[in-house]
């Protein structure tokens with residue numbers, strides 16, 4: 001005996017389908033579904049509201065703690081065990097520069113050349129190699145030739161530093177400077193302050209230097225003025 005035909009898939013029938021066997025109950029189901037959806041949407045929107053409320057609370061708490069004029073300020077506290085940042089005091093060094101006392105604040109291992117050029121604006125000593133080779137920076141420390149690019153400022157404290165700027169006596173050029181002009185030694189001029197300071201140091205040690213003594217000067221001149229340097233040193237030596 002054939003059974004009664006089943007209702008078939010509900011989705012294939014509309015609520016107004018006259019062939020539907022139980023339209024009322026299907027309507028009820030679908031209305032339930034709508035109202036469940038509505039509940040769940042409400043729930044989502046309530047969640048959203050409550051999340052917004054939380055985040056607004058967070059903002060307003062932050063505002064209180066960051067606003068020092070707030071009636072209820074939350075004091076900023078350092079985490080336990082941390083210390084306030086240490087203030088590093090820069091050491092200071094005093095020395096005579098070209099006969100005048102100067103004091104500079106600098107790290108102890110800062111090269112004197114940096115101190116002269118960058119902190120004291122004394123730019124006669126030139127920066128060539130920075131490692132004591134080209135000798136463009138040659139100056140004097142207590143009358144002895146030095147390369148300030150490899151001398152720490154801490155090693156100059158309470159001593160006398162002389163650069164090309166301190167060689168002349170007022171308007172009167174040092175005899176070596178004058179000999180340099182007379183022999184028209186300089187070309188580009190970059191190495192010349194160092195060359196002159198090296199020549200002065202040599203003449204202090206040896207008033208009448210030989211060619212071999214002059215060859216002992218290691219200052220580099222990329223313009224190749226060596227023969228005129230030799231001539232000028234001999235001229236300065238002859239003038240005593």
Ligand code: FES
Pocket residue numbers: 126127128129130131132133134135136137138147148149150
């Ligand atoms: S910069 Fe070259 S020796 Fe000082």
Ligand code: FES
Pocket residue numbers: 186187188189190191192220221222223224225
């Ligand atoms: S004159 Fe130019 S490097 Fe010496």
